[in-house]
Amino acid sequence: MHKLNLAQLSKALADKSFSSVELTEHYLARIKKLDANFNSYISVTETQALAAAARADKTIAAGGSQPLCGIPLAQKDIFCTAGVRTSCGSRMLDNFIPPYNATVVEKCNDAGLVMLGKTNMDEFAMGSSNENSFYGPVRNPWAEDCVPGGSSGGSAAAVAARLAPAATGTDTGGSIRQPAALCGLTGLKPTYGRVSRYGMIAFASSLDQGGPMTRTAADAALLLQVMAGFDVKDSTSIDAPVPDYSATLNDSLDGLRLGVPKQYFGAGLHPGIARSVEYAIKEYEKLGARVSEISLPHSHLAVPAYYVIAPAECSTNLSRFDGVRYGHRCEHPKDLHDMYTRTRGEGFGDEVKRRILVGTYALSAGYYDAYYRKAQQIRRLIKQDFVQAFAAVDMIIGPTSPSPAFKLGEKTSDPVTMYLEDIYTIASNLAGLPAISVPTGMVDEKPVGLQLTGNYMQEGALLNAAHMYQQATDWHQHCAPISEEHS
Amino acid sequence: MSVSRSDIEKIAELARLRLEEHTLAEVTQSITDILALVDQMQAVDTKDIEPMANPQDATQRLRADVVTEPNQRAAFQAIAPAVEAGLYLVPKVIE
Numbered sequence: 001m002h003k004l005n006l007a008q009l010s011k012a013l014a015d016k017s018f019s020s021v022e023l024t025e026h027y028l029a030r031i032k033k034l035d036a037n038f039n040s041y042i043s044v045t046e047t048q049a050l051a052a053a054a055r056a057d058k059t060i061a062a063g064g065s066q067p068l069c070g071i072p073l074a075q076k077d078i079f080c081t082a083g084v085r086t087s088c089g090s091r092m093l094d095n096f097i098p099p100y101n102a103t104v105v106e107k108c109n110d111a112g113l114v115m116l117g118k119t120n121m122d123e124f125a126m127g128s129s130n131e132n133s134f135y136g137p138v139r140n141p142w143a144e145d146c147v148p149g150g151s152s153g154g155s156a157a158a159v160a161a162r163l164a165p166a167a168t169g170t171d172t173g174g175s176i177r178q179p180a181a182l183c184g185l186t187g188l189k190p191t192y193g194r195v196s197r198y199g200m201i202a203f204a205s206s207l208d209q210g211g212p213m214t215r216t217a218a219d220a221a222l223l224l225q226v227m228a229g230f231d232v233k234d235s236t237s238i239d240a241p242v243p244d245y246s247a248t249l250n251d252s253l254d255g256l257r258l259g260v261p262k263q264y265f266g267a268g269l270h271p272g273i274a275r276s277v278e279y280a281i282k283e284y285e286k287l288g289a290r291v292s293e294i295s296l297p298h299s300h301l302a303v304p305a306y307y308v309i310a311p312a313e314c315s316t317n318l319s320r321f322d323g324v325r326y327g328h329r330c331e332h333p334k335d336l337h338d339m340y341t342r343t344r345g346e347g348f349g350d351e352v353k354r355r356i357l358v359g360t361y362a363l364s365a366g367y368y369d370a371y372y373r374k375a376q377q378i379r380r381l382i383k384q385d386f387v388q389a390f391a392a393v394d395m396i397i398g399p400t401s402p403s404p405a406f407k408l409g410e411k412t413s414d415p416v417t418m419y420l421e422d423i424y425t426i427a428s429n430l431a432g433l434p435a436i437s438v439p440t441g442m443v444d445e446k447p448v449g450l451q452l453t454g455n456y457m458q459e460g461a462l463l464n465a466a467h468m469y470q471q472a473t474d475w476h477q478h479c480a481p482i483s484e485e486h487s
Numbered sequence: 488m489s490v491s492r493s494d495i496e497k498i499a500e501l502a503r504l505r506l507e508e509h510t511l512a513e514v515t516q517s518i519t520d521i522l523a524l525v526d527q528m529q530a531v532d533t534k535d536i537e538p539m540a541n542p543q544d545a546t547q548r549l550r551a552d553v554v555t556e557p558n559q560r561a562a563f564q565a566i567a568p569a570v571e572a573g574l575y576l577v578p579k580v581i582e
Binding site for chain 2: 095096097098099192193206232235236238298300301303304305307308315319322323324325326327329333334335336337338339340341342344345346348350353354356357358360361362364370371373374375376377378379380381383414415416419430431432433456
């Protein structure tokens with residue numbers, strides 16, 4: 001059962017080949033048997049999952065159920081789940097049981113998806129290796145001594161090890177796309193505002209965006225269909241109808257104008273990944289795409305601007321964790337000041353503290369213009385690069401990450417080296433553009449991804465381009481060795 | 488721009504963040520490294536460029552000023568570290 005994709009599962013459930021309860025039991029058994037190797041789940045919600053599966057079976061039996069009804073799903077532990085601990089990978093929220101559901105969770109539940117549990121992640125989504133989790137690192141199913149990427153590393157590992165058919169993720173600077181690339185998955189970061197941020201614990205509010213992490217582009221289309229849409233509870237939600245993403249998957253790519261940014265193939269890119277992306281570009285030409293070189297002249301400033309904007313927003317957002325209303329509180333505070341500083345000192349890990357400090361510095365009196373205002377100006381220059389590029393091309397193609405999965409501990413001692421993992425993904429967050437990572441080969445026996453970036457609201461076109469590539473190639477069908485194991 | 492250990496202590500105080508004494512040297516070094524990365528921005532002339540806060544320059548949507556949410560105090564306070572009679576308890580502030 002764990003070999004089937006979402007469309008196949010949907011059909012099998014409709015045909016009564018097996019029930020949602022049987023399917024859910026199968027996945028729960030796999031998690032029990034195998035997840036000790038990967039640590040991809042922080043919480044497994046067995047009781048709730050089986051109850052939801054039983055409800056889904058009734059809905060399916062009654063007829064007229066939605067396409068994903070009865071299919072198990074893993075939720076990143078950043079989405080609030082009513083009555084189920086939502087830790088965000090942090091000691092600060094180790095005891096936090098939200099009184100409400102995130103809109104994404106609500107939508108998934110309404111569609112009949114069965115939540116298996118909450119997946120591991122870098123603390124407050126800050127990281128590119130999943131080594132910043134209070135619950136320990138996640139291991140890559142393709143190579144257990146390697147990281148799965150981050151911050152949605154648990155979601156990526158769970159899907160790659162076939163411990164969930166699909167998962168949700170969030171992406172502030174590459175946190176869906178980079179782990180998708182490192183684990184051989186398809187991962188889509190939608191346009192900023194396409195998926196509601198309500199109940200998604202905030203890291204950098206002007207950059208954060210939820211999206212699907214799946215085996216194929218067709219699966220991503222099905223899951224995005226459920227996740228996307230206007231939400232009055234998110235003040236930055238885009239009020240536009242959600243198109244039928246599956247309906248356009250097979251559209252011809254004849255005449256598609258693909259732009260290749262010359263800045264994305266310079267020093268720092270693993271030559272094996274460069275070759276894999278060049279191979280992908282040739283495949284797209286065979287599919288009818290017209291390829292041309294483009295320039296994104298400010299792309300080298302994306303990482304520097306991001307490491308002002310994201311920490312600034314993080315320091316503001318995380319000021320809410322004060323030990324008063326929910327979450328961790330230190331023992332025996334001697335006064336209010338002691339309670340704040342010790343609660344936060346104990347509750348946050350090293351990387352979160354670093355970013356709070358950088359953000360506080362950038363926003364402090366005397367430094368605001370030199371850092372925050374400057375970064376916001378550069379953000380506009382980066383957006384203008386894309387606006388200019390999209391006047392000449394429909395889509396931009398390049399690598400997702402500069403290297404394949406690296407060893408656990410390899411980059412933890414130097415934050416700046418770790419930050420450069422997201423060198424190709426950050427710009428689309430700054431500009432608010434949709435982008436997708438698609439498996440495109442193996443380097444050092446580990447999967448690597450190509451990234452397609454589209455214009456605003458062009459998720460359908462990205463999924464179409466990714467799907468057509470997956471019809472012509474089979475990289476997305478390569479499985480991590482462990483995923484073949486039966487349970 | 489390099490930061491000193493005392494700068495870090497000052498920022499940590501502003502952020503209400505207790506740092507362990509033995510981590511200060513390492514934290515100072517890593518913040519200095521991050522600011523060196525960030526300082527690449529200073530090489531670019533951004534005169535007359537309007538700062539951008541929202542990717543699509545959207546502004547906050549306002550709603551009508553009417554009550555829409557029911558009071559859920561009991562549910563919200565059920566997860567608080569310390570409450571009494573509907574109030575959140577914190578250490579004594581005024582002697």
